Amino acid sequence: MQEVERLLHAAADGRGGGLVLRGGPGSGRSSLLRSALPHAAHWTVWSVPGHAAERSFPCAALRRLTDRIAWPAARDAAAVVTAGDALLRHLRTAAADRPLLCLLDDAHLLDTPSREVIAYAARRLATDRIAVLAAGPPGLTGLDLPARHVPPLDPPACRALLAEHAPDLADDVALALAGLSGGNPAALIDLATDLSPEQRRGYRPLPAELPAHSPLRRRLRTELAALPATTRRLLRLAAADPPAPLPDLLAVATGAGPADLGPAERAGLITVDGTAVHFGSAVARGVAYREMSSADRRTAHLALAGVAAARGRRLDALLHRAAASATADPALAAELTEAAAPAAPSDATAAFRYAAQLTPDPAARDAALLDAARSAWLAGHPHQAGPLLRQVTAARTRVRARALAAEIRPDEPASRDILLDVAADLADSDPVAALDALSLAGEAAGLDQEQGRYAALARRVAAGRRGDEPAALAMAYHHVAGLADIACRDEAAAFARLRRELDLAVEVAEPVPLIRAATAAILVGDARRATTAAARAVVLAREAGAHSLVPRALELAALAGMASGDYDAATTAALDGVATARGTGQSALAGTHLGILAVLAALVGDRDSGQTRIRAATGTDQARPLCEWALALLDLVDGQRRAAAERLHLVVAGPPGHGSVLLRVAVVPHLLEAAGPEPALNAVAAAFDGWAGRTGQAGWLALRDRCRALRTRDGEAAEAHFHAALRRVGEAGFPRAHTELLYGRLLRRRRRHVAAREHLRRAADTFRLLGAEPWAAQSVRELRAAGERAGSERRAAAERSGPKAWEGVELTAQQERIATLVAEGATNREVAQELHLSPRTVDHHLRNVFARLGVRSRTEMAHLLAAR
Numbered sequence: 001m002q003e004v005e006r007l008l009h010a011a012a013d014g015r016g017g018g019l020v021l022r023g024g025p026g027s028g029r030s031s032l033l034r035s036a037l038p039h040a041a042h043w044t045v046w047s048v049p050g051h052a053a054e055r056s057f058p059c060a061a062l063r064r065l066t067d068r069i070a071w072p073a074a075r076d077a078a079a080v081v082t083a084g085d086a087l088l089r090h091l092r093t094a095a096a097d098r099p100l101l102c103l104l105d106d107a108h109l110l111d112t113p114s115r116e117v118i119a120y121a122a123r124r125l126a127t128d129r130i131a132v133l134a135a136g137p138p139g140l141t142g143l144d145l146p147a148r149h150v151p152p153l154d155p156p157a158c159r160a161l162l163a164e165h166a167p168d169l170a171d172d173v174a175l176a177l178a179g180l181s182g183g184n185p186a187a188l189i190d191l192a193t194d195l196s197p198e199q200r201r202g203y204r205p206l207p208a209e210l211p212a213h214s215p216l217r218r219r220l221r222t223e224l225a226a227l228p229a230t231t232r233r234l235l236r237l238a239a240a241d242p243p244a245p246l247p248d249l250l251a252v253a254t255g256a257g258p259a260d261l262g263p264a265e266r267a268g269l270i271t272v273d274g275t276a277v278h279f280g281s282a283v284a285r286g287v288a289y290r291e292m293s294s295a296d297r298r299t300a301h302l303a304l305a306g307v308a309a310a311r312g313r314r315l316d317a318l319l320h321r322a323a324a325s326a327t328a329d330p331a332l333a334a335e336l337t338e339a340a341a342p343a344a345p346s347d348a349t350a351a352f353r354y355a356a357q358l359t360p361d362p363a364a365r366d367a368a369l370l371d372a373a374r375s376a377w378l379a380g381h382p383h384q385a386g387p388l389l390r391q392v393t394a395a396r397t398r399v400r401a402r403a404l405a406a407e408i409r410p411d412e413p414a415s416r417d418i419l420l421d422v423a424a425d426l427a428d429s430d431p432v433a434a435l436d437a438l439s440l441a442g443e444a445a446g447l448d449q450e451q452g453r454y455a456a457l458a459r460r461v462a463a464g465r466r467g468d469e470p471a472a473l474a475m476a477y478h479h480v481a482g483l484a485d486i487a488c489r490d491e492a493a494a495f496a497r498l499r500r501e502l503d504l505a506v507e508v509a510e511p512v513p514l515i516r517a518a519t520a521a522i523l524v525g526d527a528r529r530a531t532t533a534a535a536r537a538v539v540l541a542r543e544a545g546a547h548s549l550v551p552r553a554l555e556l557a558a559l560a561g562m563a564s565g566d567y568d569a570a571t572t573a574a575l576d577g578v579a580t581a582r583g584t585g586q587s588a589l590a591g592t593h594l595g596i597l598a599v600l601a602a603l604v605g606d607r608d609s610g611q612t613r614i615r616a617a618t619g620t621d622q623a624r625p626l627c628e629w630a631l632a633l634l635d636l637v638d639g640q641r642r643a644a645a646e647r648l649h650l651v652v653a654g655p656p657g658h659g660s661v662l663l664r665v666a667v668v669p670h671l672l673e674a675a676g677p678e679p680a681l682n683a684v685a686a687a688f689d690g691w692a693g694r695t696g697q698a699g700w701l702a703l704r705d706r707c708r709a710l711r712t713r714d715g716e717a718a719e720a721h722f723h724a725a726l727r728r729v730g731e732a733g734f735p736r737a738h739t740e741l742l743y744g745r746l747l748r749r750r751r752r753h754v755a756a757r758e759h760l761r762r763a764a765d766t767f768r769l770l771g772a773e774p775w776a777a778q779s780v781r782e783l784r785a786a787g788e789r790a791g792s793e794r795r796a797a798a799e800r801s802g803p804k805a806w807e808g809v810e811l812t813a814q815q816e817r818i819a820t821l822v823a824e825g826a827t828n829r830e831v832a833q834e835l836h837l838s839p840r841t842v843d844h845h846l847r848n849v850f851a852r853l854g855v856r857s858r859t860e861m862a863h864l865l866a867a868r
Contacts, residue, residue: 024268026186050109139266152183182281525695595626
């Protein structure tokens, strides 16, 4: 923690003082205290930890600190001043030769007179080489010193700690442990080091509580035992799952009031937010719950069920009844299944799981397990889904379980084949389920070795269509049929099918059909409808609590933004996508978003950030084609056209990877730019030409015209194609500026310098506005080669911009993000981590921000941004 280092540096310079670190049990407050020792290697160090056994002995801690002072027994103010002055003299004597560090761990267990005297002395160290560091729970009082809360570890910090203690954990298991621990370091270590090999890989359920030998568990039990009886009773009720609001707890715990939770809050065991009682972590809740006997737990659940039912919370009441049930109860299982159907996935998971436990019918049990697994995955807990799926026994249900397992882990090499097998197994008996499997395996329609099989399965499934299906189901039929047409290389039929799907999208309000619709829109080159469908899917998935679907929709939103030239929107979607994918245990999908971010950085020539993002995405097959595209773009920036062409040819013709079907279209303009009129690429160029023309979208038609210009050796024809491209109103932003640059370069080489300069100036201006400095530099070099003088180029830019050009748009979107984070107190390195940029890129942008805003410091910038 930076505050500890700052205190020690200040004390070393004769500006001492004190600092209190506050955190709950296992939060790392003691570790932070010990972290001061390496910085005080040549200091005198006194350590006086608190002891519960001596808490009631006046001045016991002071006597351990030194026995050279006669401590008064009285506790009035004069005694504190007298003792404090004596202690201050003693500390200064000890610090005469070298700085002094006093460590007070578990300061809440120090006797009260000692705390008061030590605090008195610590507040008077401003001119001394003395530092006092204390640690205790959030409710620690009596020191009256500057205090800092020790926050829980964030997910990256949890992952780093787990890598030290259990490096072989599966990604979703590591994410689950971070959630169970609540970011508590001690809980994280105790959980991770006690897992079996099967649990580490996610093949068996994770523990719901700390192991019996856990030091943190013993400490939590000690803290609980020290609380008043009424507080313990409230905590035990609060620990019963599902969590009950405070009014329910008070209704059951007769005679208790909100103030009775105060001791637990001060100990750092819980926080009370409005009417909700929050434990520091799920495992802390588990310790409190296990303090009850089985009979007491049953009584508590039944009492809470009664209150929840009386107050209209049916699902909560059913879950409490299920937790209290010790025998099969098919009626309750049926009620749980009914109540779970409209519930959020996080609530539905528990309901379906209890239904599976309570029903004696094997078929109903398997169905409930499958529903529980799907709900757990949608809720962002894939680690819970796998063990549930493995409990399914019936052969037909196991087919659906295999499909769900493949959907949860689409990055697994066998997932596509599994989905095709499932579609084959269910095509006749359950065409709707087969339809879902084919939709998920859609990429197979574009792969040579799978096309025939995909088309045949699609025909079998389509045979079950009646024609009166609801819009969402009709969309699925059109989607699969369109993919089958792609497999059969009937592009016209595919476009017609997929556009019918898009026409129906306005009638649905479910995230999954809209995610498919966004995919269809990208396949037919309609970025506008792709953006709309993906944005609706994101909103609906979040509202429904289907967290695992959110990063999938954001992936399509990012691709749509990239296709339309709206790189700011694409970057925003991909940054959000990385965070949500990681938060839902979808590391491969996070890699895809990082790959998209790498391409976006490379498009504007940001080599450092592009390579930073590529390194972060490395290790996932899904991101490989995107990373190759990004590297090729960086080669183009450097003028390494041959290297760029080789990389892009791998994407177009190399082995398939996730997203390669879409990318094989998207990278073609850059491939043709890099390779020029290469006869070996005639087929690729013709295919792109036909596809772009079929889209009817101005942006793609402009790219088609640009590609035609780059492919011809006839200068007049090339000019005509470039002119046609720039007449398309749909091309704007970076793509248009790039076309201006290429056209200007052609005109300059044909010695039409006046016309060339016009296009090159526009390209340079746009690239500067977009923060694409390397491309702006290329445009300027071409301008000078076309006869533009350095001074006249700058004057022309100033005249075009005018004195008020930056009003309201002073910063690029990237600069705005960086400036906002810095103004909120983030360091350059923290900004780089948040936005997946290189620190050097952040520093470069920040210098430009300072220059554009006319400020000289972060503080000035923060004030200016706040006033905008």
